[in-house]
Amino acid sequence: MNTYKSRSERRIAKQRAQQKNLQRAAVVVGTGLVTLPTVGLTNGQNVQASEYNYQQPDAAAALIAQIAPAASQIADANDLYASVMIAQALLESGNGGSTLAQAPYYNLFGVKGTYNGMAVYMPTLEYLNGQWVTINEPFRQYGSYWESIQDHANVLRSTSFSNGVYHYSGAFKSNTSSYLDATAYLTGRYATDPGYASKLNYLIAAYGLTQYDTSSTSNTYVANSNTQTTQATSYAENTTSSESSEEVQAKSSTSVHKVVSGDTLWGIANTYGITVDQLMTQNGLSSDLIVVGQELIV
Numbered sequence: 001m002n003t004y005k006s007r008s009e010r011r012i013a014k015q016r017a018q019q020k021n022l023q024r025a026a027v028v029v030g031t032g033l034v035t036l037p038t039v040g041l042t043n044g045q046n047v048q049a050s051e052y053n054y055q056q057p058d059a060a061a062a063l064i065a066q067i068a069p070a071a072s073q074i075a076d077a078n079d080l081y082a083s084v085m086i087a088q089a090l091l092e093s094g095n096g097g098s099t100l101a102q103a104p105y106y107n108l109f110g111v112k113g114t115y116n117g118m119a120v121y122m123p124t125l126e127y128l129n130g131q132w133v134t135i136n137e138p139f140r141q142y143g144s145y146w147e148s149i150q151d152h153a154n155v156l157r158s159t160s161f162s163n164g165v166y167h168y169s170g171a172f173k174s175n176t177s178s179y180l181d182a183t184a185y186l187t188g189r190y191a192t193d194p195g196y197a198s199k200l201n202y203l204i205a206a207y208g209l210t211q212y213d214t215s216s217t218s219n220t221y222v223a224n225s226n227t228q229t230t231q232a233t234s235y236a237e238n239t240t241s242s243e244s245s246e247e248v249q250a251k252s253s254t255s256v257h258k259v260v261s262g263d264t265l266w267g268i269a270n271t272y273g274i275t276v277d278q279l280m281t282q283n284g285l286s287s288d289l290i291v292v293g294q295e296l297i298v
């Protein structure tokens with residue numbers, strides 16, 4: 001018996017089995033994720049409650065451990081809920097088990113299109129001209145989970161179909177009282193599935209994801225509407241009048257280290273002549289978990 005890890009893979013198998021019956025009944029199934037022409041967000045059709053495998057707590061916990069530090073920092077810098085972003089990643093990627101979510105693609109959210117010129121074509125089932133057809137579609141390919149999360153934040157922050165009006169503004173922290181408002185707002189906008197909010201809310205509660213909604217870091221990571229960039233906040237701008245010129249100079253000379261495979265906090269700290277505690281403090285890290293592509297102030 002085949003095992004389908006992601007909701008997209010399970011959906012395709014299910015729809016193929018039902019294809020003849022659907023055609024006889026002439027039923028047109030609506031899309032599950034909203035199609036946005038400017039960013040191409042859809043990776044499939046209707047989201048079914050049974051499609052997310054709630055019986056994989058170990059896989060979910062492993063993915064959370066990998067992406068939570070990055071999601072917390074990126075969400076905090078973009079006025080978003082890390083809990084919602086992590087829950088979306090779990091749901092969209094089948095706990096990180098989908099082919100698209102794994103190396104070398106690292107696409108956690110099933111975002112279509114290209115990223116810095118990179119894309120991977122994968123088969124997806126679409127209902128066109130009254131019948132189901134399998135077509136190859138481009139999905140964004142990233143160099144790391146960090147880039148996938150940053151790009152997702154950029155999509156949520158910058159998608160706009162009218163000047164000055166942002167499509168997902170109702171999911172911003174500053175426009176909501178809790179993550180519940182954000183998940184409700186995304187339903188019908190990010191996904192047409194009427195149960196989308198309840199699925200995200202379940203995941204957030206089940207795995208205690210609200211703990212990642214408060215980050216001790218400053219707005220170090222900045223999303224741009226046209227490019228995905230990471231920018232270190234200038235320490236000189238945040239100095240007080242009581243600091244000496246030597247202190248200001250030392251802080252303004254801060255550099256950034258991009259995490260690569262095999263890196264550890266101890267190894268990075270040793271390379272730059274600082275302690276692990278210093279490295280964790282200046283990056284607002286609460287654990288020693290780091291991800292490939294993450295940028296650390298050193």
